[in-house]
Amino acid sequence: MKVNKPRPVNLDLQTIRFPLTAIASIIHRVSGVITFVSVAILLWLLNVSLSSPEGFASAQGIVDSFFVKFVLWGILTALFYHIVVGIRHLLMDMGYFEEMETGIASAKISFAIVAVLSLFAGGLVW
Ligand code: HEM
Known part of the structure; x- marks a missing residue:
């Protein structure tokens, strides 16, 4: 099939820039x-600790x-990220933050909240 209007093609992964929302x-x-895999590890650890x-x-x-401790900190940070950005997802499902500007702003705010919670997780673990 002949393409009359050649469309731009960019498959170079090193030059493709994802938007912050992506x-x-x-x-x-x-x-x-990560959270899914962690549940198994944490349940195993809980079982060991409760055995005797x-x-x-x-x-x-x-x-x-x-x-x-580093792995536990990573697990907690992933969990906090999943919860905070998950709540953002649910708010978007309700119709909020759907425009590009508000979407980017809510992503930035979520990152900032996760950074604070990650520091808190570090304090808990160490
Ligand atoms: C043990 C706890 C959890 C596990 C293992 C888990 C795991 C997952 C996984 C594997 C996905 C699929 C991701 C994808 O296909 O894009 C997902 C999606 C999602 N999770 Fe969780 N999750 C957990 C808890 C939570 C919590 C507490 C929230 C609360 C905010 C949440 C909110 C969401 C949302 C909103 C999505 C859909 C995201 C989308 O539409 O792309 N999750 N979760």
Whole structure:
């Protein structure tokens, strides 16, 4: 088929720039998957800690390393992101923040709220 009006094609992923709203949405999906996987890890840790006094001590030992604390901080940050941007999604489903300007502003505000909550999570973990 002959194309009369050649349309611009840009498939170079290094030059495609996503709008902030798209980035917020992609990270929301990623944070949902992280939260889903984390539920299994956290339930396993809870089970270990509740099994016996020795189990509780062993769970304390597991959580007492920098790496595990870092992972827990990441899990909490992903959860906070998912909840805050999830609420933004639900508000958009109700018809708010649908224009580009308000969509970008609400994404920026959500990022700022998540940054504060992430600091709070760091305080809880360490
Ligand atoms: C254990 C808790 C949770 C898990 C494992 C989870 C996981 C997920 C996953 C995997 C998705 C699919 C993402 C996509 O396909 O784009 C999703 C979507 C969504 N989640 Fe969660 N979620 C959890 C809790 C929450 C909470 C507390 C909220 C409250 C705000 C929430 C709000 C949403 C919304 C609004 C969507 C749809 C987003 C869209 O339309 O693109 N989620 N969640």
